[in-house]
Amino acid sequence: MEPTVMSAKTSALPEQHLAQRRFGDRAFKWLTLLMALSVFVLIVLTGYELAHGSQLALHKFGWRFLVSSEWDPVGEQFGALPFIFGTLVSSFIALLIAVPLSIATAVYLTELAPQWVRQPLTIFIELLAAVPSVILGLWGIFVMVPWLRMHLFPSLKGTLGFLPLFQGPIYGVSMLAGGIIIAIMIVPIITSVSREILRSVPGLQREAAYALGATRWEVTRIAVLSYAKKGLFGAVILGLGRALGETMAVTMVIGNNPKIAASLFAPGYTLASVVANEFTEATTDIYLNALFEVGLVLLGVTVLVNALAQLLLKTFGGPGVKPQQ
């Protein structure tokens, strides 16, 4: 293509050339629109396939599926309540542990760390994100769970044992172990996105705060964190999304017992785990349909949680940097 000459005589460009440029722009616009739509279509198709595959179970159980705790492949009675409970609780514990850790790390990396530390530390955090779920699960079974069983859990039981959360027998594999391992998996993603958000807070904000006589911490709190609230919240939601769907690492350390218990030391079970565990050997149609329905419930929970988060964001979020995913 000949280089176009930037001159005042742009109107002297031949009609054909202008039409070509218009066509190129339009084609580009339609192509990118197609790509964006395809993502949307993919999600809708997934939901449709899940709904289609769970017809038998939907008809047989109806709403009882969401409130029943009975998971009996032999008697063909299926209820997903323990799994919903497990997914929500383990994800919540993971957020409780990961969010302060990640945001503090992000603040350190952007505001406080000396230049020579930033790059290596960032690389390490991203390496953690690269560890496959199964490998982390193996490490969980052989290293983390015994350590939890022998050191952390007994001391928690000793100090906080008056709470029903920390009572009961200690096996090592437990809801809390599941939550901890999910936390390890979502720290890198929340840290990376938060770091980007904090980096794009305009320097003007910080300078203004300093000008008003704020200390280092006050600057960080008022000018940076406060400004980036919305974006940080978005980062947390990204992490939550991953936490809800995490499968292999969780199923290896959570104990796989479909019961709802108050204690964090009791084994639990998540929606993703039950599908991963039982799908290949499900021989009857109703069993398969029930598992499809579990997948549908997981999709529903994810969508609901995200919608709730967006709502919270709209109501409470201030102005500021939006997450650039």
Add this chain to the structure above:
Amino acid sequence: MKMKTLTLTLLAGGCLLAAQTGAFAQMLINGAGATFPYPIYSKWFDEYAKVDSSVRFNYQSIGSGGGQKQILAQTVDFGASDGPMSDDNLSKAPGKILHIPTVAGAVVVTYNVPGDPKLKLDGPTLADIFLGKITKWNDKRIAELNPGVKLPDSDLVVVHRSDGSGTSYIFTDYLSSVSPQWEKDVGRNTSVKWPAGLGAKGNEGVSGQVKQLPGTIGYVELAYAHQNKLPFADLKNASGNFITASLDSVTESLATAKIPEDFRFSMVNPPGNGAYPISGATWLLVYEQQKDAEKGKKLVEFLNWALTKGEGLASGLDYAPLPEMVQQRVLERVKTIKY
């Protein structure tokens, strides 16, 4: 420069094409199903390639459920399952499906008790342990079966499979046959509603959990226990003898089990004197009327080889071969496959 890349690409494409056509000269027979016999089937396919190089077998160990589904959908030439197909499922098939038993294996009870004593257990006690009714190691009933063994006063924690598996099927089949309460409350299946205990994924998961947590009891495949040197219990069989699981005691189980015409049998708790009570066979699922004459012929030839020469390779991989009588009956059945 452009010509060079063009020629190179054409050459590469040409080579790939040639390689493809080379491979297509061989017949490909596809199968899918159970994970339990995967090692022995792989060995058989390997060895058979030396006998007849014109056919190649491809087996995907996607699980018994998958194997049954795929043979029903006719996307594979043969299926494999650790549990026989139900009447329900068989009625969905477009043609008659034959169950061809190939090898058998045992399920053993492994535990973590200080000192690793050799424990003896019987069916009803085992069922009560897994029902959650026996919660301490020094319970009267375990102590009665193990006089002279120092049992600790600690909690007994059950570990079962969280994933669906043929091993669970055989184990729950056994518990159902020795405990009416188990049969009523839980039943037999690749995946059940376990009344008590922790779930671990795969044989590795169960043995890992048992090895790490003192006071646990779980069940794994015999082959797995052998290779990982796990302690396991002697079980009381239907004749009243305490048997250690071994390939011989499993073959004896198979010899004394009641095997009906269609080969859909359960071999738990058989009457033999030296039979190990928790054993199960694994089956190949093939259509009586083969769709493709060529493939059908090759498949039958392979089955004949596997059920005669192939059985000799089974014990090397910790599988129990079929006893003589059963072998004869199965070979007769293979003769009825039409192609």
